[in-house]
Amino acid sequence: MKTTLLAGFAILALATAVHAAEFDLSPEQPARLKAEPNQEAIAAIPADFKFAAEGKFTVAVSPWDPPIATYATDGQTVVGADPDLASLIADSLGLELNLVATAWADWPLGVTSGKYDAVISNVTVTEERKEKFDFSSYRQDVVGFYVRNDSPIQSITEPKDVAGLKVITGAGTNQEKIILEWDRLNQEAGLAPVEIQYYDDSAASTLALQSGRADVEFNPNPTLSYSSAVSGDTRLVGVQSGGWPAKAEIAATTRKGSGLAEAVTIAINGLIEKGLYGKTLERWNISAEAVEQSQTNPPGLPKT
Structure with a gap:
């Protein structure tokens, strides 16, 4: 873990040279990458899983700060690293992204009730949260x-x-x-x-x-x-x-036992393999937080 963080430190030291103009906060997001449908991920979606909206991947996100998630220059569209990843996962699952701006305090009920298929909003995996949700890791905390x-x-x-x-x-x-x-x-x-x-x-x-x-x-x-x-x-x-001295990871969060987490994990690993994941993190200057592989329900921070 120490080696990974030191390597990330070096990457970030170089990355801070990025010019402000390279951060696109426009609602159009012309540089947002697209992915092809991942047939393995699609096949892993449980046959009885009911999406919140037919043909769409409904994802809750809390627009708190760039580069993770913030409002675009129109004051309405949510942009950032997490929305970009949500879009790529939706593409991989063969679905249209339905991104919903949500207050942080509201996402747990929204996911458990089926209002949202997932939340992709800088959620850290904890053992306590794993009692109610499933996780697909995608960034180091x-x-x-x-x-x-x-x-x-x-x-x-x-x-x-x-x-x-x-x-x-x-x-x-x-x-x-x-x-x-x-x-x-x-x-x-x-x-x-x-x-x-x-x-x-x-x-x-x-x-x-x-x-x-x-x-x-x-x-x-x-x-x-x-x-x-x-x-x-x-x-x-x-x-x-973020979990010092333990390792902490950020993950896409889905309803416990819904079966969707495995499909999301496969989708993320496909994006890692194709390089789209790395390019997306690089776009938002957070390459140091990359994971080598997504895991379903990885070890979480211990209960306090």
């Missing part, structure tokens, strides 16, 4: 450390590297759990405590980092990577699995 370009900090790979720093993170998140545990380990070792800072929005976080009120931001890597590439004001100095 990676969180990143970003600093201002002129920061003296060059690398953050272990707890001692954050001792005495002012670190921005999100309240109630996996990354907060990580930084709190790192701080506990540091203080047990007699090192300086971390000053953890919380902000309500990305603009406030950016201002704190650029003004020097904070040393580091530690949050989901896709969003910070995108922001770094667009602004050119920050740089990556380290990545960790």
